[in-house]
Amino acid sequence: MALFQHDGQHDSKDLETLIGASVKVEGNFVGAGDVVVEGHVAGTLKTSKNLRIGPAAVVKADIEAANIWVAGEIRGHVKCAGKIELAPTAKIFGNVDSQSIAVAHGAILHGKVTMAGHEVAEPKNANDK
Amino acid sequence: MYFYVFDNFLQDRRYESDVAAVETRLAQLGIQGRSEKITILKNIQEAVTTAIKRGATTVVAVGNDSTVSKVLPQVVEHNVTLGLIPIGPEQTIAGYLGIPAGAKAAEVLSRRVIRRLDLGEANDQLFLLNLAAPAAAAVTCDNKYTVTSRDPDGQLVITNFNRGVGSGRPDDGRLELVVERGEQRGWGNRRRGFQGSIFPFTKAKITCTGSPTVVLDGQRAIKPPVLVTVVPHRLEVIVGPQRSFE
Secondary structure (H helix, E strand, O other), rough: OOOHHHOOOOOOEEEEEEEEEOOEEEEEEEOOOEEOOEEEEEEEEEEOOEEOOOOEEEEEEEEEEEEEEEEEEEEOOOEEEEEEEEEOOOOOOOOOOOEEEEEEOEEEEEEOOOHHHHOHHHHHHHOOO | OOOEEOOOOHHOOOHHHHHHHHHHHHHHHHHOOOOEEEOOOOOHHHHHHHHHHHOOOEEEEEHHHHHHHHHHHHHHHHHHHHHHHEEOOHHHHHHHHOOOOOOOOHHHHHHHOOEEEEEEEEOOOEEEEEEEEEEEEEEEOOEEEEEOOOOOOOEEEEEOOOOOOOOOOOOOOOOOEEEEEEHHHHHHHHHOOOOEEEEEEEEEEEEEEOOEEEEEOOEEEEOOOOEEEEEEEEEEOOOOOOOOOO
């Protein structure tokens, strides 16, 4: 997944939207391809593909994406259909819903984490016993 | 039938040999058609309109980006095919379309590989390449979100062609808003990696305080507010093998 190569370059051919460091976006952003955020976003941020929140990014928005890599700051509810990965510089102030999560040492996560895909399976196992 | 319109600046003596080489090669390939050399006394739009009324089905702009910009409204209005023979400086459009300069372009014309491309429309004026707005402008995309630049030296460009990053194509039914950073404008800096912003959209509104202008295809200036929409697959154009898209 070229989008998640952490070298600061954005050469992925699937990259549809790039919100650079010099830009501020306000409103309800909805994308259909990979999205990279290095700047400021306020409102909501949704994509059916992958989302990368760079180290200098400040996102005050509810977020939805297939997979998310976070190195910047998020203030809002994060909903991830696949995997969310928090780099050491990541800061999330809000609840996280995800299939799977990886948190690096140093990352800050203030909120409730719900592993949506696994909630259903656990009670069934308990009843079987 | 081909109609070749030679732009006014080609009257300059330094282009004499290029023009002669083009005419010779067109004759060799048997696609010379009709032609008109624009002078200060002739209007290029009128010449194109007259030629189309007389049966021209392909209008070939011989010149540069400015020439294409001038003939574009007539070509689109009458649904004819656009060709290009690049001579002189400012050949961004030819570069994207993969058309070599001078007489070699005649071979591209004779192969007649045609693609239908999107156009942009800004306050009822068409553009093929891009629209440039000052950094102070705010752009609201698809009535959903507003993009502003925090870099006073930057520039906002709405582009139809891919500028080397992102997945945009000139036939994908969308335009792209590209926000360039001030320190990145210039080829040397571009090679270090793009650090601006890209937003695909189908409809956008450009607003700006003060009285700046936005510029279409580097040629025509209009004043904000500007409503920009994409006109999908509106232009039929002859392209070369080295074009920047499939």
